[in-house]
Amino acid sequence: MLLSGALAGCLGLNELLGSQHRILIDFPSGAGFVGIAVALMGRNHPVGILVSAVLFGALAQGGAQLAFDMPKINRDMVVVIQGLVILFCGALENVFRAPLAKLWPGRLARSPQPSGGTPVPR
Amino acid sequence: MEAYTLIVLTLAATIRVATPLLLAAIAGMFSERSGVVDLGLEGKMLGAAFAAAAVSAATGSAWAGLGAGIAAAVMLALLLAFATVSQRGNQVVAAMAINIMVAGLGPTLALAWFNLGGQTPQLDGPGQRFTSLVWPWAGTAAEHPFPGLLYAQLLSGHNLIVYAAAALVPVSAWVLFRTRFGLRLRAVGENPHAVDTAGISVTGLRYQAILISGVLCGVAGTYLSTAASAGFTRDMTAGKGYLALAALIFGKWKPYPTLFACLLFAFTDALASRLQGVALPLVGVIPVQAILALPYVLTVLLLAGFVGKATAPAAIGVPYAKEK
Numbered sequence: 072m073l074l075s076g077a078l079a080g081c082l083g084l085n086e087l088l089g090s091q092h093r094i095l096i097d098f099p100s101g102a103g104f105v106g107i108a109v110a111l112m113g114r115n116h117p118v119g120i121l122v123s124a125v126l127f128g129a130l131a132q133g134g135a136q137l138a139f140d141m142p143k144i145n146r147d148m149v150v151v152i153q154g155l156v157i158l159f160c161g162a163l164e165n166v167f168r169a170p171l172a173k174l175w176p177g178r179l180a181r182s183p184q185p186s187g188g189t190p191v192p193r
Numbered sequence: 194m195e196a197y198t199l200i201v202l203t204l205a206a207t208i209r210v211a212t213p214l215l216l217a218a219i220a221g222m223f224s225e226r227s228g229v230v231d232l233g234l235e236g237k238m239l240g241a242a243f244a245a246a247a248v249s250a251a252t253g254s255a256w257a258g259l260g261a262g263i264a265a266a267v268m269l270a271l272l273l274a275f276a277t278v279s280q281r282g283n284q285v286v287a288a289m290a291i292n293i294m295v296a297g298l299g300p301t302l303a304l305a306w307f308n309l310g311g312q313t314p315q316l317d318g319p320g321q322r323f324t325s326l327v328w329p330w331a332g333t334a335a336e337h338p339f340p341g342l343l344y345a346q347l348l349s350g351h352n353l354i355v356y357a358a359a360a361l362v363p364v365s366a367w368v369l370f371r372t373r374f375g376l377r378l379r380a381v382g383e384n385p386h387a388v389d390t391a392g393i394s395v396t397g398l399r400y401q402a403i404l405i406s407g408v409l410c411g412v413a414g415t416y417l418s419t420a421a422s423a424g425f426t427r428d429m430t431a432g433k434g435y436l437a438l439a440a441l442i443f444g445k446w447k448p449y450p451t452l453f454a455c456l457l458f459a460f461t462d463a464l465a466s467r468l469q470g471v472a473l474p475l476v477g478v479i480p481v482q483a484i485l486a487l488p489y490v491l492t493v494l495l496l497a498g499f500v501g502k503a504t505a506p507a508a509i510g511v512p513y514a515k516e517k
Contacts, residue, residue: 108293111286147300147311154294162276162287 079103105131108157127153197338203463205346209421211459212351212358213238213413217437218444218451219365220409225446226369227402228382228508232288233273234410235434236295241266241414243299246313246425247306249321249418258321258419263411269295270407278399281512292434300427313418313425323352323420354416361409366448378402382506385513395513439492445503457495461488 082102087094109127113119134149159167217234224231244265249258269291276287300311307313316322328349335345369375377398381388385395417433418425440458444451465487472478 104289104293108286108289111283111289145301145304145311147297147304150297151294151301152297154290154292154297157286157293158272158276158290162282162290163280165280165282 112157112161201342201346203467206463207456207460208355210462211455212355213416213433214437214440214455214459215358215452216409216413217434218441218455219361220406221438221441222446223402224406225509226382226506227378227399228385228506229277229399229403230284230510231406232285233291234437235430236292237266237269237407237410238414238434239299239430240269240295241411242418242429243425245415246418249316250314253318253321255321255323255419259415262415263408266411266414267404267407270403274400274403278396281514284510303425311427316419316423322423323354325350325352352420354412354420362448362452382508385508439496442503443496458492461491
Protein backbone atom coordinates (compact mmCIF):
# COMPACT_ATOMS: atom_id res chain seq x y z
CA MET A 72 0.00 0.00 0.00
CA LEU A 73 2.86 2.40 0.86
CA LEU A 74 4.61 1.63 -2.42
CA SER A 75 1.34 2.13 -4.25
CA GLY A 76 0.95 5.55 -2.65
CA ALA A 77 4.53 6.45 -3.53
CA LEU A 78 4.06 5.46 -7.18
CA ALA A 79 0.75 7.33 -7.38
CA GLY A 80 2.59 10.37 -6.01
CA CYS A 81 5.07 10.09 -8.87
CA LEU A 82 2.21 10.61 -11.32
CA GLY A 83 1.33 13.92 -9.71
CA LEU A 84 5.01 14.89 -9.58
CA ASN A 85 5.48 14.13 -13.25
CA GLU A 86 2.40 16.09 -14.24
CA LEU A 87 3.17 19.11 -12.03
CA LEU A 88 6.95 19.47 -12.29
CA GLY A 89 7.42 17.91 -15.71
CA SER A 90 4.55 19.19 -17.78
CA GLN A 91 2.36 21.92 -16.28
CA HIS A 92 4.64 23.64 -13.73
CA ARG A 93 1.59 24.72 -11.69
CA ILE A 94 -1.45 23.22 -10.00
CA LEU A 95 -4.57 23.12 -12.13
CA ILE A 96 -7.96 21.93 -10.93
CA ASP A 97 -8.36 18.21 -11.70
CA PHE A 98 -4.91 18.07 -13.25
CA PRO A 99 -4.62 14.24 -13.29
CA SER A 100 -7.86 14.27 -15.38
CA GLY A 101 -8.95 10.74 -14.62
CA ALA A 102 -5.51 9.14 -14.91
CA GLY A 103 -6.14 7.26 -11.68
CA PHE A 104 -9.23 5.54 -13.00
CA VAL A 105 -7.68 4.71 -16.35
CA GLY A 106 -4.73 3.39 -14.34
CA ILE A 107 -6.96 0.79 -12.71
CA ALA A 108 -8.06 -0.32 -16.16
CA VAL A 109 -4.45 -0.39 -17.39
CA ALA A 110 -3.40 -2.59 -14.48
CA LEU A 111 -6.33 -4.93 -15.06
CA MET A 112 -5.68 -5.13 -18.80
CA GLY A 113 -2.02 -5.89 -18.15
CA ARG A 114 -3.15 -8.80 -15.95
CA ASN A 115 -1.22 -7.26 -13.00
CA HIS A 116 2.07 -8.10 -14.68
CA PRO A 117 4.71 -5.37 -15.10
CA VAL A 118 5.35 -6.13 -18.77
CA GLY A 119 1.65 -6.37 -19.51
CA ILE A 120 1.06 -3.07 -17.74
CA LEU A 121 3.77 -1.43 -19.85
CA VAL A 122 2.11 -2.66 -23.05
CA SER A 123 -1.39 -1.66 -22.05
CA ALA A 124 -0.19 1.70 -20.72
CA VAL A 125 1.34 2.42 -24.13
CA LEU A 126 -1.95 1.40 -25.78
CA PHE A 127 -3.97 3.74 -23.59
CA GLY A 128 -1.45 6.52 -23.96
CA ALA A 129 -1.68 6.15 -27.74
CA LEU A 130 -5.47 6.20 -27.57
CA ALA A 131 -5.53 9.36 -25.45
CA GLN A 132 -2.88 11.27 -27.41
CA GLY A 133 -4.12 10.03 -30.78
CA GLY A 134 -7.64 11.01 -29.81
CA ALA A 135 -6.53 14.50 -28.85
CA GLN A 136 -4.72 14.87 -32.20
CA LEU A 137 -7.72 13.59 -34.14
CA ALA A 138 -10.07 15.90 -32.27
CA PHE A 139 -7.75 18.77 -33.14
CA ASP A 140 -7.58 17.88 -36.84
CA MET A 141 -11.16 16.75 -37.43
CA PRO A 142 -13.95 18.73 -35.77
CA LYS A 143 -16.38 15.82 -36.12
CA ILE A 144 -14.37 13.69 -33.69
CA ASN A 145 -14.25 14.67 -30.04
CA ARG A 146 -12.48 13.41 -26.96
CA ASP A 147 -15.56 11.61 -25.68
CA MET A 148 -15.39 9.17 -28.58
CA VAL A 149 -11.88 8.24 -27.47
CA VAL A 150 -13.29 7.50 -24.01
CA VAL A 151 -15.91 5.25 -25.60
CA ILE A 152 -13.19 3.37 -27.50
CA GLN A 153 -11.17 2.97 -24.29
CA GLY A 154 -14.25 1.54 -22.64
CA LEU A 155 -14.86 -0.86 -25.53
CA VAL A 156 -11.23 -2.00 -25.52
CA ILE A 157 -11.42 -2.78 -21.80
CA LEU A 158 -14.79 -4.48 -22.27
CA PHE A 159 -13.69 -6.79 -25.07
CA CYS A 160 -10.12 -7.46 -23.95
CA GLY A 161 -10.65 -7.51 -20.22
CA ALA A 162 -14.19 -8.56 -19.43
CA LEU A 163 -15.15 -10.65 -22.44
CA GLU A 164 -11.79 -12.45 -22.73
CA ASN A 165 -13.40 -15.87 -22.37
CA VAL A 166 -15.45 -15.28 -25.53
CA PHE A 167 -12.28 -15.15 -27.61
CA ARG A 168 -10.03 -17.40 -25.55
CA ALA A 169 -11.42 -20.77 -26.67
CA PRO A 170 -11.30 -20.11 -30.45
CA LEU A 171 -7.86 -18.50 -30.14
CA ALA A 172 -6.54 -21.39 -28.10
CA LYS A 173 -7.65 -23.67 -30.94
CA LEU A 174 -5.65 -21.60 -33.43
CA TRP A 175 -2.40 -21.94 -31.46
CA PRO A 176 -2.64 -25.29 -29.73
CA GLY A 177 -0.58 -25.57 -26.59
CA ARG A 178 0.54 -21.96 -26.23
CA LEU A 179 -2.47 -20.08 -24.93
CA ALA A 180 -3.67 -23.08 -23.02
CA ARG A 181 -0.46 -23.34 -21.00
CA SER A 182 -0.11 -19.78 -19.76
CA PRO A 183 -2.13 -16.62 -20.34
CA GLN A 184 -0.15 -14.16 -22.42
CA PRO A 185 1.15 -11.23 -20.37
CA SER A 186 0.31 -8.83 -23.19
CA GLY A 187 -2.55 -6.36 -23.23
CA GLY A 188 -5.17 -9.06 -23.51
CA THR A 189 -6.33 -11.06 -26.49
CA PRO A 190 -6.62 -9.32 -29.86
CA VAL A 191 -10.06 -8.06 -30.72
CA PRO A 192 -11.63 -8.83 -34.09
CA ARG A 193 -13.47 -5.74 -35.29
CA MET B 194 -36.07 30.28 15.29
CA GLU B 195 -33.75 31.10 12.46
CA ALA B 196 -31.55 28.15 13.36
CA TYR B 197 -34.59 25.87 13.56
CA THR B 198 -35.69 26.78 10.03
CA LEU B 199 -32.13 26.24 8.79
CA ILE B 200 -31.97 22.81 10.39
CA VAL B 201 -35.30 21.78 8.86
CA LEU B 202 -34.23 23.01 5.43
CA THR B 203 -30.92 21.16 5.71
CA LEU B 204 -32.75 17.97 6.63
CA ALA B 205 -35.09 18.42 3.65
CA ALA B 206 -32.04 18.84 1.40
CA THR B 207 -30.57 15.70 2.98
CA ILE B 208 -33.60 13.71 1.87
CA ARG B 209 -33.30 15.01 -1.67
CA VAL B 210 -29.58 14.22 -1.89
CA ALA B 211 -30.01 10.81 -0.24
CA THR B 212 -32.60 9.56 -2.76
CA PRO B 213 -30.29 8.63 -5.68
CA LEU B 214 -27.69 7.30 -3.23
CA LEU B 215 -30.29 5.10 -1.57
CA LEU B 216 -31.66 3.78 -4.86
CA ALA B 217 -28.16 2.97 -6.11
CA ALA B 218 -27.13 1.41 -2.81
CA ILE B 219 -30.18 -0.86 -2.73
CA ALA B 220 -29.47 -1.74 -6.36
CA GLY B 221 -25.95 -2.67 -5.36
CA MET B 222 -27.30 -4.65 -2.41
CA PHE B 223 -29.30 -6.98 -4.63
CA SER B 224 -26.38 -7.50 -6.99
CA GLU B 225 -23.75 -7.98 -4.27
CA ARG B 226 -25.95 -10.25 -2.18
CA SER B 227 -26.05 -12.54 -5.21
CA GLY B 228 -22.25 -12.54 -5.36
CA VAL B 229 -21.57 -10.03 -8.15
CA VAL B 230 -19.51 -6.94 -7.29
CA ASP B 231 -21.44 -3.94 -8.57
CA LEU B 232 -18.89 -1.25 -9.39
CA GLY B 233 -21.04 -0.50 -12.44
CA LEU B 234 -23.61 1.49 -10.45
CA GLU B 235 -21.97 4.70 -11.61
CA GLY B 236 -22.14 3.82 -15.29
CA LYS B 237 -25.69 2.48 -15.14
CA MET B 238 -26.89 5.62 -13.36
CA LEU B 239 -25.12 7.87 -15.84
CA GLY B 240 -26.52 5.97 -18.80
CA ALA B 241 -30.02 6.13 -17.34
CA ALA B 242 -29.65 9.84 -16.61
CA PHE B 243 -28.74 10.49 -20.24
CA ALA B 244 -31.49 8.28 -21.70
CA ALA B 245 -34.13 9.78 -19.41
CA ALA B 246 -33.16 13.37 -20.18
CA ALA B 247 -32.91 12.72 -23.92
CA VAL B 248 -36.28 10.95 -24.18
CA SER B 249 -37.98 13.45 -21.89
CA ALA B 250 -36.63 16.30 -24.01
CA ALA B 251 -37.80 14.59 -27.21
CA THR B 252 -41.25 13.46 -26.08
CA GLY B 253 -42.06 15.97 -23.36
CA SER B 254 -43.02 13.27 -20.90
CA ALA B 255 -41.06 12.54 -17.73
CA TRP B 256 -42.67 9.10 -17.54
CA ALA B 257 -41.34 8.21 -20.99
CA GLY B 258 -37.99 9.42 -19.70
CA LEU B 259 -38.29 7.12 -16.70
CA GLY B 260 -39.05 4.20 -19.00
CA ALA B 261 -36.07 5.02 -21.21
CA GLY B 262 -33.81 5.45 -18.20
CA ILE B 263 -34.79 2.07 -16.82
CA ALA B 264 -34.41 0.49 -20.25
CA ALA B 265 -30.92 1.95 -20.70
CA ALA B 266 -29.76 0.83 -17.26
CA VAL B 267 -31.23 -2.65 -17.81
CA MET B 268 -29.38 -2.97 -21.13
CA LEU B 269 -26.11 -2.06 -19.42
CA ALA B 270 -26.94 -4.46 -16.59
CA LEU B 271 -27.56 -7.22 -19.14
CA LEU B 272 -24.19 -6.52 -20.74
CA LEU B 273 -22.60 -6.71 -17.29
CA ALA B 274 -24.44 -9.94 -16.51
CA PHE B 275 -23.42 -11.47 -19.85
CA ALA B 276 -19.76 -10.59 -19.28
CA THR B 277 -19.56 -11.59 -15.61
CA VAL B 278 -22.06 -14.43 -15.20
CA SER B 279 -22.28 -16.10 -18.60
CA GLN B 280 -18.69 -15.49 -19.73
CA ARG B 281 -17.25 -15.51 -16.19
CA GLY B 282 -15.18 -12.39 -16.87
CA ASN B 283 -13.61 -10.30 -14.17
CA GLN B 284 -16.44 -8.37 -12.48
CA VAL B 285 -14.36 -5.31 -11.66
CA VAL B 286 -12.98 -5.01 -15.19
CA ALA B 287 -16.42 -5.39 -16.76
CA ALA B 288 -17.90 -2.73 -14.49
CA MET B 289 -15.02 -0.33 -15.09
CA ALA B 290 -15.38 -0.88 -18.83
CA ILE B 291 -19.06 0.03 -18.64
CA ASN B 292 -18.38 3.07 -16.47
CA ILE B 293 -15.73 4.40 -18.85
CA MET B 294 -17.76 3.60 -21.97
CA VAL B 295 -20.90 5.33 -20.68
CA ALA B 296 -18.92 8.35 -19.52
CA GLY B 297 -17.94 8.89 -23.15
CA LEU B 298 -21.10 7.62 -24.84
CA GLY B 299 -23.49 10.05 -23.11
CA PRO B 300 -21.77 13.28 -24.18
CA THR B 301 -21.04 11.84 -27.65
CA LEU B 302 -24.68 10.98 -28.34
CA ALA B 303 -25.87 14.24 -26.76
CA LEU B 304 -23.57 16.17 -29.07
CA ALA B 305 -24.75 14.22 -32.10
CA TRP B 306 -28.47 14.50 -31.33
CA PHE B 307 -28.86 17.90 -29.68
CA ASN B 308 -25.66 19.75 -30.69
CA LEU B 309 -25.40 21.50 -27.33
CA GLY B 310 -21.83 20.63 -26.38
CA GLY B 311 -22.49 17.28 -24.76
CA GLN B 312 -25.63 18.24 -22.84
CA THR B 313 -29.33 17.65 -23.39
CA PRO B 314 -31.65 20.65 -23.71
CA GLN B 315 -33.04 22.18 -20.53
CA LEU B 316 -36.18 20.35 -19.47
CA ASP B 317 -38.49 23.27 -18.77
CA GLY B 318 -41.72 22.24 -20.48
CA PRO B 319 -44.73 21.06 -18.46
CA GLY B 320 -44.54 17.38 -17.56
CA GLN B 321 -40.90 17.00 -18.64
CA ARG B 322 -39.68 16.66 -15.07
CA PHE B 323 -40.82 14.96 -11.90
CA THR B 324 -41.90 17.96 -9.87
CA SER B 325 -42.49 18.25 -6.15
CA LEU B 326 -45.79 17.00 -4.82
CA VAL B 327 -47.31 19.38 -2.29
CA TRP B 328 -49.33 17.55 0.31
CA PRO B 329 -52.69 18.94 1.47
CA TRP B 330 -52.52 21.93 3.84
CA ALA B 331 -48.75 22.17 3.50
CA GLY B 332 -49.02 25.90 2.87
CA THR B 333 -50.99 26.62 6.03
CA ALA B 334 -48.94 24.15 8.05
CA ALA B 335 -45.72 25.92 7.12
CA GLU B 336 -46.86 28.98 9.07
CA HIS B 337 -46.74 27.02 12.32
CA PRO B 338 -43.14 26.25 13.15
CA PHE B 339 -43.66 23.01 15.04
CA PRO B 340 -44.75 20.53 13.78
CA GLY B 341 -46.15 22.40 10.75
CA LEU B 342 -42.79 23.26 9.18
CA LEU B 343 -41.59 19.72 9.62
CA TYR B 344 -44.70 18.49 7.80
CA ALA B 345 -44.39 21.05 5.02
CA GLN B 346 -40.65 20.62 4.40
CA LEU B 347 -39.80 17.07 5.37
CA LEU B 348 -42.94 15.06 4.54
CA SER B 349 -44.45 17.19 1.80
CA GLY B 350 -42.75 18.87 -1.13
CA HIS B 351 -40.70 16.03 -2.60
CA ASN B 352 -41.27 14.29 -5.90
CA LEU B 353 -42.66 10.84 -6.49
CA ILE B 354 -39.26 9.11 -6.78
CA VAL B 355 -38.27 10.25 -3.27
CA TYR B 356 -41.32 8.57 -1.76
CA ALA B 357 -40.77 5.49 -3.91
CA ALA B 358 -37.18 5.26 -2.68
CA ALA B 359 -38.33 5.55 0.94
CA ALA B 360 -40.87 2.77 0.39
CA LEU B 361 -38.20 0.66 -1.27
CA VAL B 362 -36.27 0.14 1.99
CA PRO B 363 -38.91 -1.95 3.82
CA VAL B 364 -39.87 -3.66 0.56
CA SER B 365 -36.30 -4.73 -0.18
CA ALA B 366 -35.84 -5.84 3.44
CA TRP B 367 -38.96 -7.98 3.10
CA VAL B 368 -37.86 -9.41 -0.25
CA LEU B 369 -34.36 -10.24 0.98
CA PHE B 370 -35.17 -11.68 4.37
CA ARG B 371 -38.78 -12.91 4.19
CA THR B 372 -39.27 -14.45 0.76
CA ARG B 373 -38.07 -17.62 -0.93
CA PHE B 374 -36.42 -15.56 -3.68
CA GLY B 375 -34.51 -13.53 -1.06
CA LEU B 376 -33.28 -16.63 0.72
CA ARG B 377 -32.02 -18.10 -2.56
CA LEU B 378 -30.44 -14.78 -3.49
CA ARG B 379 -28.51 -14.62 -0.22
CA ALA B 380 -27.56 -18.27 -0.52
CA VAL B 381 -26.14 -17.80 -4.00
CA GLY B 382 -23.94 -15.01 -2.69
CA GLU B 383 -22.68 -17.11 0.21
CA ASN B 384 -22.35 -20.55 -1.31
CA PRO B 385 -23.35 -20.97 -4.96
CA HIS B 386 -22.31 -24.65 -4.96
CA ALA B 387 -24.96 -25.43 -2.34
CA VAL B 388 -27.59 -23.60 -4.38
CA ASP B 389 -26.58 -25.50 -7.49
CA THR B 390 -26.74 -28.78 -5.59
CA ALA B 391 -30.29 -27.91 -4.55
CA GLY B 392 -31.19 -27.76 -8.21
CA ILE B 393 -31.58 -23.99 -8.52
CA SER B 394 -29.91 -22.12 -11.36
CA VAL B 395 -27.04 -19.95 -10.10
CA THR B 396 -26.89 -18.16 -13.44
CA GLY B 397 -30.63 -17.45 -13.41
CA LEU B 398 -30.57 -16.03 -9.88
CA ARG B 399 -27.58 -13.81 -10.61
CA TYR B 400 -29.21 -12.55 -13.81
CA GLN B 401 -32.36 -11.68 -11.85
CA ALA B 402 -30.34 -9.86 -9.17
CA ILE B 403 -28.39 -7.87 -11.75
CA LEU B 404 -31.61 -6.99 -13.59
CA ILE B 405 -33.18 -5.69 -10.36
CA SER B 406 -30.02 -3.67 -9.85
CA GLY B 407 -30.40 -2.30 -13.38
CA VAL B 408 -34.01 -1.22 -12.84
CA LEU B 409 -33.17 0.56 -9.58
CA CYS B 410 -30.12 2.26 -11.10
CA GLY B 411 -32.39 3.38 -13.93
CA VAL B 412 -34.72 5.07 -11.46
CA ALA B 413 -31.75 6.65 -9.67
CA GLY B 414 -30.33 8.02 -12.91
CA THR B 415 -33.74 9.33 -14.00
CA TYR B 416 -34.02 11.10 -10.65
CA LEU B 417 -30.68 12.81 -11.24
CA SER B 418 -31.46 14.21 -14.68
CA THR B 419 -35.23 14.80 -14.62
CA ALA B 420 -36.01 15.48 -10.95
CA ALA B 421 -32.93 16.79 -9.13
CA SER B 422 -31.79 18.86 -12.12
CA ALA B 423 -33.25 19.76 -15.49
CA GLY B 424 -31.27 17.85 -18.06
CA PHE B 425 -28.18 15.74 -18.57
CA THR B 426 -24.72 17.20 -18.14
CA ARG B 427 -21.33 15.55 -18.58
CA ASP B 428 -20.34 13.29 -15.65
CA MET B 429 -23.41 14.35 -13.70
CA THR B 430 -23.32 11.34 -11.38
CA ALA B 431 -20.03 12.73 -10.00
CA GLY B 432 -19.03 9.59 -8.11
CA LYS B 433 -22.46 8.95 -6.55
CA GLY B 434 -22.28 5.32 -7.63
CA TYR B 435 -19.04 4.80 -5.75
CA LEU B 436 -20.42 6.71 -2.75
CA ALA B 437 -23.49 4.46 -2.80
CA LEU B 438 -21.18 1.45 -2.77
CA ALA B 439 -19.38 2.91 0.25
CA ALA B 440 -22.77 3.43 1.93
CA LEU B 441 -23.64 -0.18 1.17
CA ILE B 442 -20.45 -1.43 2.82
CA PHE B 443 -20.95 0.99 5.73
CA GLY B 444 -24.47 -0.44 6.05
CA LYS B 445 -23.06 -3.97 6.01
CA TRP B 446 -25.24 -5.05 3.03
CA LYS B 447 -28.44 -4.61 5.08
CA PRO B 448 -31.34 -2.33 4.02
CA TYR B 449 -31.94 -0.23 7.14
CA PRO B 450 -28.27 0.39 8.06
CA THR B 451 -27.70 1.26 4.38
CA LEU B 452 -30.53 3.79 4.56
CA PHE B 453 -28.86 5.28 7.62
CA ALA B 454 -25.49 5.43 5.85
CA CYS B 455 -27.03 7.11 2.79
CA LEU B 456 -28.75 9.70 4.98
CA LEU B 457 -25.47 10.36 6.80
CA PHE B 458 -23.51 10.87 3.57
CA ALA B 459 -26.31 13.03 2.18
CA PHE B 460 -26.39 15.06 5.39
CA THR B 461 -22.69 15.92 5.10
CA ASP B 462 -23.36 16.93 1.50
CA ALA B 463 -26.35 19.11 2.43
CA LEU B 464 -24.38 20.60 5.32
CA ALA B 465 -21.52 21.43 2.96
CA SER B 466 -23.78 23.43 0.65
CA ARG B 467 -25.39 25.19 3.65
CA LEU B 468 -22.08 26.13 5.27
CA GLN B 469 -20.66 27.99 2.27
CA GLY B 470 -19.97 31.59 3.19
CA VAL B 471 -21.53 31.26 6.63
CA ALA B 472 -19.49 32.62 9.53
CA LEU B 473 -19.37 29.98 12.25
CA PRO B 474 -18.76 30.84 15.90
CA LEU B 475 -15.09 30.48 16.96
CA VAL B 476 -13.70 29.65 13.48
CA GLY B 477 -15.29 32.28 11.23
CA VAL B 478 -15.86 31.67 7.54
CA ILE B 479 -14.38 28.36 6.34
CA PRO B 480 -12.93 28.39 2.80
CA VAL B 481 -15.28 26.91 0.20
CA GLN B 482 -12.77 24.26 -0.86
CA ALA B 483 -12.46 22.95 2.70
CA ILE B 484 -16.25 22.72 2.97
CA LEU B 485 -16.54 20.93 -0.36
CA ALA B 486 -14.02 18.36 0.88
CA LEU B 487 -16.04 17.81 4.06
CA PRO B 488 -18.30 14.96 2.81
CA TYR B 489 -15.30 13.03 1.53
CA VAL B 490 -13.24 13.58 4.69
CA LEU B 491 -16.19 12.44 6.79
CA THR B 492 -16.66 9.40 4.54
CA VAL B 493 -13.03 8.38 4.97
CA LEU B 494 -13.17 8.90 8.73
CA LEU B 495 -16.44 7.00 9.11
CA LEU B 496 -15.37 4.11 6.92
CA ALA B 497 -11.97 3.88 8.60
CA GLY B 498 -13.10 4.39 12.16
CA PHE B 499 -16.69 3.43 12.76
CA VAL B 500 -17.65 0.83 10.22
CA GLY B 501 -16.47 -2.02 12.41
CA LYS B 502 -16.11 -5.41 10.83
CA ALA B 503 -18.04 -5.55 7.59
CA THR B 504 -18.45 -9.09 6.33
CA ALA B 505 -19.14 -9.25 2.63
CA PRO B 506 -21.13 -12.11 1.09
CA ALA B 507 -18.67 -14.99 0.97
CA ALA B 508 -18.83 -15.71 -2.77
CA ILE B 509 -18.62 -12.08 -3.88
CA GLY B 510 -16.43 -11.40 -6.88
CA VAL B 511 -15.93 -15.07 -7.72
CA PRO B 512 -17.41 -16.20 -11.06
CA TYR B 513 -19.28 -19.45 -10.63
CA ALA B 514 -18.22 -22.35 -12.83
CA LYS B 515 -20.50 -25.34 -12.78
CA GLU B 516 -18.56 -28.50 -12.04
CA LYS B 517 -18.58 -31.00 -14.82
